[in-house]
Amino acid sequence: MNLVDINTMFPTDEKCRELLTRLRWPEGVRCPRCNMAVVELETEKTLYYCKDCDYQFSVTVGTIFNDSHLPLTKWFIATLLLCEAKKGMSACQIQRTLGISSYKTAWYLCHRIRAAMAEMDKPMLDGQIEVDETYVGGRGKGLTRRGRGTKKRPVIGIRQRNGELRLFHAKNVTARSIEKFMRQNLGENVEMLYTDELNVYRGIAQRMGIKHKMVRHGINEYVRGDAHTNTVESAFSLFKRGLRGSWHKLSPKHLQAYLEEMSFRFNRRDNSDLFLDTLRHMITAPVLTFEKLTA
Numbered sequence: 001m002n003l004v005d006i007n008t009m010f011p012t013d014e015k016c017r018e019l020l021t022r023l024r025w026p027e028g029v030r031c032p033r034c035n036m037a038v039v040e041l042e043t044e045k046t047l048y049y050c051k052d053c054d055y056q057f058s059v060t061v062g063t064i065f066n067d068s069h070l071p072l073t074k075w076f077i078a079t080l081l082l083c084e085a086k087k088g089m090s091a092c093q094i095q096r097t098l099g100i101s102s103y104k105t106a107w108y109l110c111h112r113i114r115a116a117m118a119e120m121d122k123p124m125l126d127g128q129i130e131v132d133e134t135y136v137g138g139r140g141k142g143l144t145r146r147g148r149g150t151k152k153r154p155v156i157g158i159r160q161r162n163g164e165l166r167l168f169h170a171k172n173v174t175a176r177s178i179e180k181f182m183r184q185n186l187g188e189n190v191e192m193l194y195t196d197e198l199n200v201y202r203g204i205a206q207r208m209g210i211k212h213k214m215v216r217h218g219i220n221e222y223v224r225g226d227a228h229t230n231t232v233e234s235a236f237s238l239f240k241r242g243l244r245g246s247w248h249k250l251s252p253k254h255l256q257a258y259l260e261e262m263s264f265r266f267n268r269r270d271n272s273d274l275f276l277d278t279l280r281h282m283i284t285a286p287v288l289t290f291e292k293l294t295a
Contacts, residue, residue, distance in 0.1 A: 124187035
């Protein structure tokens with residue numbers, strides 16, 4: 001799916017609503033309140049009515065699209081741009097590309113799409129696992145080799161070789177923080193854990209009963225046999241390229257949202273139906289109000 005396809009297949013809001021209806025109710029439209037059958041009203045804007053609970057609604061009710069004044073055609077183009085841009089796209093660029101009147105509207109639009117990308121249920125990771133940490137943010141005084149002692153924000157990365165990626169904005173890089181993320185994301189069939197020489201990993205592996213191999217970056221050792229963290233570090237590199245080239249500056253408050261966007265896109269980079277997959281998440285994700293986003 002590309003921009004030409006979007007403009008050809010979905011040139012009007014009516015066409016966009018037809019696709020969203022098929023994605024949301026593949027077996028026929030049901031009431032979102034009582035799940036009963038409904039009737040379609042004869043109006044310019046496609047509306048449905050449920051006689052059982054006396055409820056009138058559209059396909060966008062209770063979704064990320066809820067109460068949006070933007071045309072669905074612009075929503076579709078913005079969704080394609082965000083899910084296909086390998087290094088992400090800024091709200092300023094979305095505003096210019098779609099001709100949106102205000103930056104606030106474009107920023108809110110992008111964050112609602114990101115919220116849909118943050119899946120609630122994620123499969124546990126097994127097999128060969130790499131865990132590493134990095135730091136993101138501007139330059140700070142007292143910068144050390146690992147980024148400690150600055151105002152940079154730590155990010156924990158967990159990646160299954162030939163599998164999925166997880167990125168987390170952590171408060172600090174301590175054994176408790178890292179172990180919490182590992183226990184939430186690792187299954188019972190982890191074959192080997194690969195890390196760098198940070199001391200906390202050894203204790204975590206012992207407590208979790210996982211075999212552990214490490215490489216010593218401090219002596220310029222980056223690969224020793226099958227032991228390395230290059231796989232997860234490549235994901236860090238891609239995120240930082242997006243930070244430098246597209247987003248430029250992220251607030252700590254919303255850092256996790258950008259990490260979720262990057263992980264969503266990275267884990268589906270070979271998915272030929274990425275656009276439709278993203279739309280499916282957008283019609284099942286809960287409403288995100290501007291007040292909740294900025295609270």
